[in-house]
Amino acid sequence: MKASQFFISTLKEAPADAEVVSHKLMMRAGLIKKLGAGIYNYMPMGLRVIRKVEAIVREEMNRAGAVECAMPVVQPAELWQETGRFEKMGPELLRIKDRHDRDFVIQPTSEEVVTDIARQELRSYKQLPKNLYQIQTKFRDERRPRFGLMRGREFIMKDAYSFDRDMVSAKASYQVMAAAYRRIFDRFGLRYRAVAADSGAIGGDLSEEFQVIAATGEDAIVYCPQSDYAANMEKAEALAPVQPRPAAAQAMTKTPTPGKATCADVAQLLGVPLSTTVKSLVLATDTLNDAGDIVGSQVWLLLLRGDHDMNEIKVSKVPGLDKGFRFATLAEIEDHFGCKPGYLGPVGLKKPVKVIADREVAVMADWICGANEVDYHITGVNWARDLAEPDAVADLRNVVAGDKSPDGAGELAIERGIEVGHVFYLGTKYSKAMNATFLGEDGKPAFFEMGCYGIGITRLPAAAIEQNHDERGIIWPDAIAPFTVVVCPVGMDRSDAVKATAEQLYADLLAAGIDVILDDRGERPGAMFADWELIGVPHRVTIGDKSLKDGVVEYQHRRDAAATKVAVGDIATYVRSRLSA
Amino acid sequence: MKASQFFISTLKEAPADAEVVSHKLMMRAGLIKKLGAGIYNYMPMGLRVIRKVEAIVREEMNRAGAVECAMPVVQPAELWQETGRFEKMGPELLRIKDRHDRDFVIQPTSEEVVTDIARQELRSYKQLPKNLYQIQTKFRDERRPRFGLMRGREFIMKDAYSFDRDMVSAKASYQVMAAAYRRIFDRFGLRYRAVAADSGAIGGDLSEEFQVIAATGEDAIVYCPQSDYAANMEKAEALAPVQPRPAAAQAMTKTPTPGKATCADVAQLLGVPLSTTVKSLVLATDTLNDAGDIVGSQVWLLLLRGDHDMNEIKVSKVPGLDKGFRFATLAEIEDHFGCKPGYLGPVGLKKPVKVIADREVAVMADWICGANEVDYHITGVNWARDLAEPDAVADLRNVVAGDKSPDGAGELAIERGIEVGHVFYLGTKYSKAMNATFLGEDGKPAFFEMGCYGIGITRLPAAAIEQNHDERGIIWPDAIAPFTVVVCPVGMDRSDAVKATAEQLYADLLAAGIDVILDDRGERPGAMFADWELIGVPHRVTIGDKSLKDGVVEYQHRRDAAATKVAVGDIATYVRSRLSA
Incomplete structure (x- = not known):
């Protein structure tokens, strides 16, 4: 071209x-x-x-x-009604009516x-x-x-x-x-x-996702540097701690924490690590009759370590929550805890709830949680001694870097990816x-x-x-570059030698089946190079009158810091040697 | 494959x-x-x-x-509004609204x-x-x-x-x-x-159309077998006749033609060729004021030979009709002709109309047309003698086979095509x-x-x-066949020789870059051949145990009446010799 x-x-x-x-x-x-x-x-x-x-x-x-x-591309709605997706899918499904007012969708x-x-x-x-x-x-x-x-x-x-x-x-x-x-x-x-x-x-x-690694990726990828283990954040399992729950060392104490409604604020106020706090998440499930009316509700309390994040997919697999759940209403919370959110905890409930502890929380001792009273938390809380063992223990949280790999091979690391x-x-x-x-x-x-x-x-x-760029532009892998090689003659209009050499190299590379573009636009060198660096063609050969007098042209890979001088007679072979296999 | x-x-x-x-x-x-x-x-x-x-x-x-x-595929309506096509195009333009109720079209x-x-x-x-x-x-x-x-x-x-x-x-x-x-x-x-x-x-x-010739085509193609001339029916010009108008030989005579409202019926009744009759087509044009109201109308009478068809595109180029026209209303016709359609003609009008004669009609003498009286026509009509020369003479009709080619090279022929x-x-x-x-x-x-x-x-x-088929199915040209060659082994599962020969030929043709399919489904020969004749793969090689013992296989082009026996060792070369260049 x-x-x-x-x-x-x-x-x-x-x-x-x-x-x-x-x-x-x-x-x-x-x-x-x-x-x-x-x-x-x-x-x-x-x-x-x-x-x-x-x-x-x-x-x-x-x-x-x-x-x-x-x-x-345009599909009749009938088939989509068979699976129910015509109704179930949200507005991201583009629905159309044709001239006869029949329903169609544009395929997603x-x-x-x-x-x-x-x-x-x-x-x-x-x-x-x-x-x-x-x-x-x-x-x-x-x-x-x-x-x-x-x-x-x-x-x-x-x-x-x-x-x-x-x-x-x-x-x-x-x-x-x-x-x-x-x-x-x-x-x-x-x-x-x-x-x-x-x-x-x-x-x-x-089910596997193929994620291109990039710091700017939307998805967190969990992997083990010591093994093949890799999973997305939704899927990656946080193993149960192997160490047993320590014995209680502190007395349970109600502590004023005025205005401190988050674990982070409480930990800071008390001067303790965030990992000694426990956060309370209140969910609810409903029982429906055959007519679809709500005939009963159950409130659930999920306990996670203050420095951990809830993983909704994992929560949706907990028996009892696996048919669907919602966050509890303020009324339900006050009815069961006698307190508004920010100061909730599993100790001293007004009405019983189902308590599900994350695996980490289940082995904690002397922990801190809300006192079910505004502006108060309690410290030194211990399972069995201060409250009943949880109704269930489950993996409820996102893994964090440093967690044990589920395959036992090492510690998990996290990077970003694009699915x-x-x-x-x-x-x-x-x-x-x-x-x-x-x-x-x-x-x-x-x-x-x-x-x-x-x-x-x-x-x-x-x-x-996202994975391959620098401040000057794109850096394509050879396989998907718009052109593999660009030949940049400098002063093509002024020098017959430059023109002839450029045309010959272009013809040679084309003949070798290489996807090459010859920049014959007559742009100034600065603008020409800037264009190709922006576009990201991985291999560039520059042909200028001055170096041509020395019998050389310049090759530069888009990632190379500087150009390499190559004898004119060797350049086609040299370029081919630099291409990806 | x-x-x-x-x-x-x-x-x-x-x-x-x-x-x-x-x-x-x-x-x-x-x-x-x-x-x-x-x-x-x-x-x-x-x-x-x-x-x-x-x-x-x-x-x-x-x-x-x-x-x-x-x-x-999905395009915002704004651009289509700039050209007015969003409004002007009929319902064949599929219009969509997205989730934000914005207008889009699917590109036609x-x-x-x-x-x-x-x-x-x-x-x-x-x-x-x-x-x-x-x-x-x-x-x-x-x-x-x-x-x-x-x-x-x-x-x-x-x-x-x-x-x-x-x-x-x-x-x-x-x-x-x-x-x-x-x-x-x-x-x-x-x-x-x-x-x-x-x-x-x-x-x-x-403006040129590329028409694939096929008897079943929707379009009539006009061409000259003696030259390169080719045009579609809308475009093909009917030249003005070179012979001068003959002198009048008959007296104009009013003739009863009860119930005969078409040229064909009149010609049959009178026992004259259809080509001696003239048909009258009444059009009208309107004059609008700036507000778009109709402030005046003009009635037009188009005269064509009874055996000719009006060409709407040509009519739309007649000066005065080129800004748009319509068929006249019954009221307009009766007002100007004093008669209902079926018996109209240019002689003896109640009110003047613009008369446009087709080039053929302009050189006719002693012709027949309606008498502007129900159940009557007039014969022996002649220009100048019986009525004024037409206001204009123009090419108004579709050409017919045998017309002179506009390039002067011979006579026109007509065939069917698919655009x-x-x-x-x-x-x-x-x-x-x-x-x-x-x-x-x-x-x-x-x-x-x-x-x-x-x-x-x-x-x-x-x-x-449409162009290439027979009673058994499709016959593809090599260039666009789904596969160029099919290898049909008969009894592949029973004969190692058949299997080995088929696989070898398949491999050889593939290696030669030929788009070949090996039918290894194990179908019976009749069903297998019927499939490939229906699908229309142009080249077939049949390999059977019996002929293989004689060292031959059978080649048959989809158009060949019978198979050709070819030595096993020569078949790959033979197939290649039969492929289109």
Whole structure:
């Protein structure tokens, strides 16, 4: 490609609404152009990156035996009503009426449509397993679209769906995809982690997120530097402490803590570590009759160490809370504790509640909690002596760095990541809802066992930039760079030698199958270099009249601090030696 | 590809709602699957065809210097309001409201968005010419979606838009695209014609349709077998007859024609050729004041030979009718002619009307027309003698086979075609509406001169099938076949020799870069052959135990009446020799 025939449009300044670095750099480098909130034109430079991402994904999906199809962007509502998602999904599902006032949606994913295909086309166990995928435009009407392609409304996703005859086979299909995803992310040339994720109501361990590591990532990734263990924050287990509960050493004492309604304030006032305090979280569950009326409620008290955070996913798995819970109302709290929030605790309740202690809290001695009286806490609290043992002990909290790794291999560390892929075992959730069956080997109909597997095609470039950039711009991995090499002739219009050398190198690299762009725009060197550093082409060759007289040209990798002089005759070979395998 | 790992789903019968052969065969061959009216899943077999079409289009567009981008499927209404299309377009424009009740459309084309890009990004004449294209999902909410992908609602289109500094340059850009389109359609391996089309209000000759020739096509294509002349019916000019008007030979005579209200009935009653009759079409135009009220009307009488059809596009270019016209009301007709329709004519009017004669009518003598009295016509009518010469003479009719070619090269012929591409010079229509300017060489802002260029990516396979099929199924041209070659082993599970030979040939063809599928499903030969003939893979190699003992396998092109025996050792070379260049 010659730059004069391409579409290059760089900006000195990012628009004001670009908050994160990838958004800023994608706008400044002319990769995308905003059309509306969360809706972007993929400009020629950006589309090249997207197409390279797609090509890698497609190759590896095909290699893994998945078959590509394409499902419509606009989908009739009927199928979405079968699974109930037409009603259940919030306003992020964009609903449309056509000229005949019939309901449609713009696909945010395609479970319904693909399950409809399967129930019609896959009639026998002999046709299984099958994995259908598409690389297709999606739309989610996010309340707050932001961060450019990171959280847009219209985006491109690769979504794959596997259909199997039984769970064993489905798990094998899942593993095939998980392995394919590792190959895909390896090929992107990014640092990433495959982390165990919560698989929700379906249970089991068959859910992994593929997270591109970046300090700016929205997600916390928990991993063990000494082992392969990696999980997202929702999933990562906080092991029960191995040390026994110490013996009580202090007397229980009511202490004035005027105006100190948080553990942190109390710890500071009393001059003790935050980890000696216990926070009280009050939840409630309701019992409904067949008509859906509330016929009874139960109040729950969750106890966590003052320096720990509640993990909602874990709480939602506690027996009794696993059918849904809510925060207790002020009335319920005052009714049971005789006190308003800020000074609550498990000692001296007005009415009994279910007490669930986090594993850490269960082994604490001499701890501090609210006195159930405004402006008072109690210190030196001890289980068994001052109050009954908790009704249950559970893992209720987010892990923190330094916690023991669940695999026993060392201590957990935490870093930030950007989720760009997800593999998920679905079981029969959709096939049952849509009555999607095949004839089994026993001649009986059986529900498909399904899995779904997504990659955010247009989010990936944003994540790559969050991971790979500097103050001058983007630094692309070779595999997904818009161009692999840029040839920058300086003074091409003034020097025949520069022009001839540049054209020859361009032709040689093209002939070698290298994705090269020749900057023949005639820009001044400073502006030209700034453009390519902003755009982030990883390999640059500069050809200038002066060095050419010495028979050399300059090679510089985008990460190199300085250029390397290379003999003109060796440059094509040298560039090839610097490319990623 | 091995068939067992692919997705093959053929049907014995087409669904009842499939009317045309391409729709039936695409459904039966499992290329597409209906999801809703005019909305189809592109199944794996069909997607392969679509991707090949896309690849050819992309290659030639890039070669022609166009630059690929992608504009959003969901587009904010604001831009569409700038050109007025948001209001003007009918219900085929699918309008949406997002969660904030803001208006959006699903793109049916992207003139507005690309013009918005240009007015922001192309600031100087130095950046011109530029041609931006996308291959992207479109939606048009057709009132009557039908014929499968031929007239669907959701479809894929390649749309390109050129931006130039002046008309000369814009016309050059247009010609570059027209040439690229010829290369594209040549590569598809289809019989097609590039036909001149009407360019509407913009005028000039810069509008061509690319029509795939098919007896079932919706469009009539006019061409000259002796020359390159080709045009669509709307555009094809009917030349003025070269012979002079004959002298009057008959007296004008009022003749009873009771109940004969059409030219055909009158000609039959009188025992004369239909071509001696003249039909009267009454139109009207209105004059409006500034407030938009009708302040005056003019009635027009159009005269065409009884065997000719009116061409609305041509009529709309007649001076005086070119600002819009309507059919006259019954009241207007009776007021001017003193008679109801069926017996109208230009002789003996109650009130004067503007008379426009078709070129053929202007040179007729002794013709027959209505007598402006129910149940009467007049014969032997002659210009000048019986009525004044017409106010104007114009080309008002559709050409018919045998008419002189406008280029003087011979006689016109007519065949049917399916429009799959269109190149169009737009001028400043959109750039003026959207105030899209660049700075010219003279330092002054100027409007972009634009062109637009479409190819119906998903319509093309349907057109290809309309042109290439037989009673057994589809016959794909090599370039866009889902697979180029199918290897059909008979009794693969019973014969190691068959299996080994099939696998070897498959490997050899793959290694030669040929898109081959090995049918390893273990189907019976009859069913297997029927599948591949239906799907339409152009080249088939059958490997059977019996012929293998004689050292031969069988090659058969989809169009061959019988198989050709080829020595096992020569088959790979033989297949390659049969492929299209």
